[in-house]
Amino acid sequence: xxxxxxxxxxxxxxxxxxxxxxxxxxxxxxxxxxxxxxxxxxxxxxxxxxxxxxxxxxxxxxxxxxxxxxxxxxxxxxxxxxxxxxxxxxxxxxxxxxxxxxxxxxxxxxxxxxxxxxxxxxxxxxxxxxxxxxxxxxxxxxxxxxxxxxxxxxxxxxxxxxxxxxxxxxxxxxxxxxxxxxxxxxxxxxxxxxxxxxxxxxxxxxxxxxxxxxxxxxxxxxxxxxxxxxxxxxxxxxxxxxxxxxxxxxxxxxxxxxxxxx
Amino acid sequence: xxxxxxxxxxxxxxxxxxxxxxxxxxxxxxxxxxxxxxxxxxxxxxxxxxxxxxxxxxxxxxxxxxxxxxxxxxxxxxxxxxxxxxxxxxxxxxxxxxxxxxxxxxxxxxxxxxxxxxxxxxxxxxxxxxxxxxxxxxxxxxxxxxxxxxxxxxxxxxxxxxxxxxxxxxxxxxxxxxxxxxxxxxxxxxxxxxxxxxxxxxxxxxxxxxxxxxxxxxxxxxxxxxxxxxxxxxxxxxxxxxxxxxxxxxxxxxxxxxxxxxxxxxxxxx
Amino acid sequence: xxxxxxxxxxxxxxxxxxxxxxxxxxxxxxxxxxxxxxxxxxxxxxxxxxxxxxxxxxxxxxxxxxxxxxxxxxxxxxxxxxxxxxxxxxxxxxxxxxxxxxxxxxxxxxxxxxxxxxxxxxxxxxxxxxxxxxxxxxxxxxxxxxxxxxxxxx
Numbered sequence: 001x002x003x004x005x006x007x008x009x010x011x012x013x014x015x016x017x018x019x020x021x022x023x024x025x026x027x028x029x030x031x032x033x034x035x036x037x038x039x040x041x042x043x044x045x046x047x048x049x050x051x052x053x054x055x056x057x058x059x060x061x062x063x064x065x066x067x068x069x070x071x072x073x074x075x076x077x078x079x080x081x082x083x084x085x086x087x088x089x090x091x092x093x094x095x096x097x098x099x100x101x102x103x104x105x106x107x108x109x110x111x112x113x114x115x116x117x118x119x120x121x122x123x124x125x126x127x128x129x130x131x132x133x134x135x136x137x138x139x140x141x142x143x144x145x146x147x148x149x150x151x152x153x154x155x156x157x158x159x160x161x162x163x164x165x166x167x168x169x170x171x172x173x174x175x176x177x178x179x180x181x182x183x184x185x186x187x188x189x190x191x192x193x194x195x196x197x198x199x200x201x202x203x204x205x206x207x208x209x210x211x212x213x214x215x216x217x218x219x220x221x222x223x224x225x226x227x228x229x230x231x232x233x234x235x236x237x238x239x240x241x242x243x244x245x246x247x248x249x250x251x252x253x254x255x256x257x258x259x260x261x262x
Numbered sequence: 263x264x265x266x267x268x269x270x271x272x273x274x275x276x277x278x279x280x281x282x283x284x285x286x287x288x289x290x291x292x293x294x295x296x297x298x299x300x301x302x303x304x305x306x307x308x309x310x311x312x313x314x315x316x317x318x319x320x321x322x323x324x325x326x327x328x329x330x331x332x333x334x335x336x337x338x339x340x341x342x343x344x345x346x347x348x349x350x351x352x353x354x355x356x357x358x359x360x361x362x363x364x365x366x367x368x369x370x371x372x373x374x375x376x377x378x379x380x381x382x383x384x385x386x387x388x389x390x391x392x393x394x395x396x397x398x399x400x401x402x403x404x405x406x407x408x409x410x411x412x413x414x415x416x417x418x419x420x421x422x423x424x425x426x427x428x429x430x431x432x433x434x435x436x437x438x439x440x441x442x443x444x445x446x447x448x449x450x451x452x453x454x455x456x457x458x459x460x461x462x463x464x465x466x467x468x469x470x471x472x473x474x475x476x477x478x479x480x481x482x483x484x485x486x487x488x489x490x491x492x493x494x495x496x497x498x499x500x501x502x503x504x505x506x507x508x509x510x511x512x513x514x515x516x517x518x519x520x521x522x523x524x525x526x527x528x529x530x531x532x
Numbered sequence: 533x534x535x536x537x538x539x540x541x542x543x544x545x546x547x548x549x550x551x552x553x554x555x556x557x558x559x560x561x562x563x564x565x566x567x568x569x570x571x572x573x574x575x576x577x578x579x580x581x582x583x584x585x586x587x588x589x590x591x592x593x594x595x596x597x598x599x600x601x602x603x604x605x606x607x608x609x610x611x612x613x614x615x616x617x618x619x620x621x622x623x624x625x626x627x628x629x630x631x632x633x634x635x636x637x638x639x640x641x642x643x644x645x646x647x648x649x650x651x652x653x654x655x656x657x658x659x660x661x662x663x664x665x666x667x668x669x670x671x672x673x674x675x676x677x678x679x680x681x682x683x684x685x686x
Contacts, residue, residue: 046536048543056546085638092561123358131355131414134315134427135369136344157550164553167561190563191590191643199557 024219031140031218032148043146051112051147051214052154056161058111059104063162066099067091067169074170075178084178088185089192091170092163096193096202097258100163102250105209108155109242113217116147117238120221121231129222144218151214152207159206163199201257208249213242268293268425268457269314274323276306276313283309285481286323296451296458298472300465302503305478307461308352311427314459315349316340327425345373348418348426352433354410356402362389362413363398369420388416391453392446408439412446419450425457426450432464440467447471465504469493477503571621572599573659577633577646582613583669584644585635591617593648598623601646617646629655634667644669 074090120143123129129139167189174180193199217238224234269291276284283306291297299307312318314325316332325332327343335343356365366385370376376384389395392412402410411431418426431447432440448471451458462468469475469489476486477500485492485500492504501507508514518524579585582604591599599619607614617633630651637644648663657663 045540045543048546049539053542053546086643089643096557096561126353126358127351127355128357130312130317131349131351132357133317134344134347134349135372135417136341137372138341153547157547157553160550160553160557163561164556186560187563188638188643189561191588191645193562194588195558195562199554199562 020223023223024215027140027144027219027222028148028215031144040141040146043142044149047146047150048154051116051150052157055108055111055154055158059107059158059162060165062103062107063100063165064169066103066162067095067166067171068173070094070099070166071170071173071178075174075180084174084180085184085188087174087180088167088170088187088189091174092167092189092193093198095163095166095170096198098250098254100159100166101202101205101209102246104159104162105155105206105213105246106243108151108158108210109213109217109239109246112151112154113213113238113242114235116151116214116217117221117224117235118231120144120147120218121224121226121234124222124224125226125228125231144222147218148214151217152210155210155213156203156206159202163202201253204257205250205253208253209246212245212249216242216245266292268328269459270326271314272324272326274313274320274325276309276318276320278309283481284313284320287478287481287483289476289483291457291459292474293457294455295473296447296460296471298460298462298468298475299478300461300463300468300475300503301478301484303463306481307463307478308429310478311349311429311459311461314427315344315347345369345421346424348421348423350411350414350418350426350428350431352430354402354407354414356405356410356414356417358402361399361401362394362405365402365413366417366420369417373421384420385416388420389413391419391450392416393442406439408435408442411435411439411443415443415446415450419454419456422454423456425459428458428460428462430462431460432462432467440464444471465506469504479503572618573621573624574602575617575619575657575659575661575663577615577617577663577666578607578610578612579615579633579635579666579668580612581668581671582615582644583635583637583671585613585615585646585669589643589645591619591646591648593623593650598648615646625656625658627657628653629657629661630665631657631663632665632667633663635669637670 070091071087074087075084078084078086078090120129123139123143129143132139132142171185175182175185220234220238220241224230267290269289271287271289274284274287274289275282287310289299299310301307309318313320314327314332316325316335319333327347330339330343332340332343356362357368360368363385366388367381370381370384374381386395386398389398392415394409394412394416397405397409397413402413405413428447431443435443444467447458447460450456451471460468460472469492472489474486475489475492477484477492479499485495485497487495492500495501495504585601585604587601587603589601590597591601599617601615602618603616605614605616606612627648628651630653632649632651634647634649635644636647651665
């Protein structure tokens, strides 16, 4: 390939990327704006079930295990310094600030995000979206919007659940099994966890992740090439892009939120 | 603009990427008749329906339905216009999360404020017309291909549209369900007095129900006329298509270099 | 439809659980409700060095939490740290005037907190008083430095 061809290919790639970003932006605006109706409420409820309730099991089970592992690892390190009283603090802070928002978002992308992409993609491939348009119903409002809002509400709730069971898992291992003093576990936590600084910032993170992951998932479904190969590719893309976006954004958000705390 | 024509296409050009699909198509669909649009596969017949339904916009030219230019309408008006149309998709395109009854009820629920009892009456009436009243509690996944299309037909006529678009209604059907569909389309048209556009390449079935036929090839209208006049058309391209001959002006072979030299080229390894 | 009722119930339960989880994180984990609740009174204490003491650090008496640090600011005249304490209102008029305040560390590396120990003065501290006798935070580096220089001298 000559240099000119390479440059042309680069330019084409950039234009395509920009075009795709533009489509995604318009898509987000068109589908999230609009007055919710009684019917829209019900559609949202169904998606809350599909996106939120169905992801609950995997998120909670993972949360317990992560809390238990954190506690076990933390204990072996802290006990060398005679600081095992700080176990509760360590478990709670790592969960609230980082692990709960990030891991819950990754699990959510794998469980709910890929399912959303595949479902919408299948609707597109079987012309259901087209036929809805021809019936005179905007699929952005009817199909996309409820899914977008359900994802946006579900992930922060799942993240809270993850933190709670993680802290409980840490308690099981640290206090019940390794014998850290129970009062120290809780009071160390309470002494260092700030509601707005830690719980609040964790929630803000998970809101951002929720928006990004759901947006990527529904857009990949809506924009895909309607063939079976297109659906499988788009599903993969959803998981890959969401994961990268979550991890990258996590770094940016952490710098903004906790950077000055050192 | 003549009142007798419901749909008028004028000089419609449309290209997808580099490929030009339509190079100036003119088409007129008379009110209350069945107009067929025929042509070999890959000539963009489905694309033409999407242009008429306003799901795609032409590069130039206009599509008018009842005097309104479809692609100049604001989004809201376009959706209002679509309530007066029904479309039967190739795959049926039933909503897979709703059962047969709810699928047919869908247009009624979103566009009318009919009380539940009335919705039920209308839905059962439409399902009775396609002979599937007994299947109303089944999910789309439990239906055969022919039944899917019949349900989709019931849904397309639920709001008693003026215009109905059929996208390849006969493709992949066994002879019995093909016959059922042919009969249904004719019956629905007569009973409701609506205008229909049938896109198909199944010649025998389509000619048997159409009042007027357009044959499209290479992005242009190749011929048009009544089924009887096309049957005796002298144009070799038309006659090849209508009588289904394998080779003729539309070549059997995809464009390729000379057969003999192509094979030799591999041998010499150049 | 029975199925949809179940679904509504499930979603409701899911959201309720999320909100309860948030309450748990608020009360049990970040200790919003614990520490000092209800009426408090204010005391001040000046320190040469407060180490890692922060607002919301706890204040204990004989190891029992009796309040928390409300504010830390720099006294521009003496260049000392002025710490504002909020203590349980029950203790107003109970603490002797010669009560001492020391900045202590829980464990070797743990959080720093402010420990009070009582003296024997019959007069007592009331709202707005300042604790005179304070002991600054131990800074690990200074300790090590002292230790090393003592070793060298010997």
